[in-house]
Ligand SMILES: Nc1nc2c(ncn2[C@@H]2O[C@H](COP(=O)(O)OP(=O)(O)O)[C@@H](O)[C@H]2O)c(=O)[nH]1
């Protein structure tokens with residue numbers, strides 16, 4: 001697993017840069033009237049040193065454990081993405097157009113497109129790239145719109161689909177334990 | 190939330206990905222959730238942060254609507270590639286009082302849940318049990334055998350937990366892959382049985 005913390009500073013900066021267009025006043029649920037349009041800069045009245053408040057690479061927003069110091073609402077309140085409610089296990093795959101565009105992409109977009117040569121879930125992407133899940137959702141939505149990624153939501157009724165459940169059961173039965181025994185070797189069904 | 194796969198603006202070069210399915214591993218702090226995920230995951234458990242919505246107890250004075258706030262919680266997850274077309278994701282979530290939060294985002298579409306219990310702190314799991322019951326999610330309660338002692342009286346534990354007979358109660362060892370696999374299979378078999386009855 002890649003994903004070291006030594007680059008988190010650079011990543012934080014880069015994400016602030018990538019997200020600046022989306023910065024909106026910090027009201028999670030009900031952005032006040034006149035919420036910043038995607039292109040508008042953060043209002044000067046935004047409390048706290050928000051990402052849009054200056055070029056400083058220092059602390060931005062509230063300190064969030066370990067991960068980025070960019071609060072998710074800064075992204076999601078700015079505009080609505082149709083990927084913003086996608087389940088964690090949603091699969092994301094890079095397209096050939098995305099590969100072609102790699103050199104032109106910014107840090108996070110670059111990292112996402114590069115990582116998804118193999119299908120990855122949104123949750124894995126967030127963890128590997130040290131990004132908040134909602135940031136990944138929005139960036140993935142942008143990249144999908146640009147044709148750089150395809151986004152595959154899970155089958156919504158999988159939990160009620162007999163054939164899916166049977167496949168999962170069969171697949172899991174075949175997983176060997178630490179002595180190499182499958183469930184069926186161990187205890188015949 | 191749309192229930193169908195999103196249209197692909199450009200599918201060129203991208204094949205159909207594996208079908209992702211998920212199960213939720215819940216329980217109080219230190220009961221062995223991360224250990225459980227690590228035992229069976231093919232990747233080292235990763236931690237990510239998910240935003241969850243909390244409906245606060247109070248009601249806004251002016252609008253008479255419940256306060257909603259978004260909180261971020263750490264959550265670890267692992268994955269098992271069951272075959273090239275099927276991936277099982279496991280999400281380990283902190284339980285305890287945090288199940289006062291709305292976990293709908295997390296459990297939506299989950300095949301089932303495993304609530305892990307440490308017999309020394311039984312009440313840590315009540316919130317998770319209640320939550321899964323309310324959601325109608327198929328789940329089992331797994332007693333993590335920290336002490337290696339498989340002799341707990343299951344009937345006594347079931348009585349203490351106050352769970353109905355319809356909820357499977359199993360003993361397992363979070364450090365042993367086969368044991369975790371079998372506990373998950375109990376959940377899945379319950380899910381299958383329920384789906385067959387639908
Ligand atoms: N002896 C023993 N220790 C365990 C077992 N399961 C977990 N642990 C330990 O208990 C501690 C908490 O486990 P962890 O998986 O981190 O719990 P979580 O908070 O639910 O994720 C860790 O130090 C584990 O190594 C077990 O079955 N036996």
Ligand SMILES: [Mg+2]
Pocket residue numbers: 222223224265281
């Ligand atoms: Mg843990």
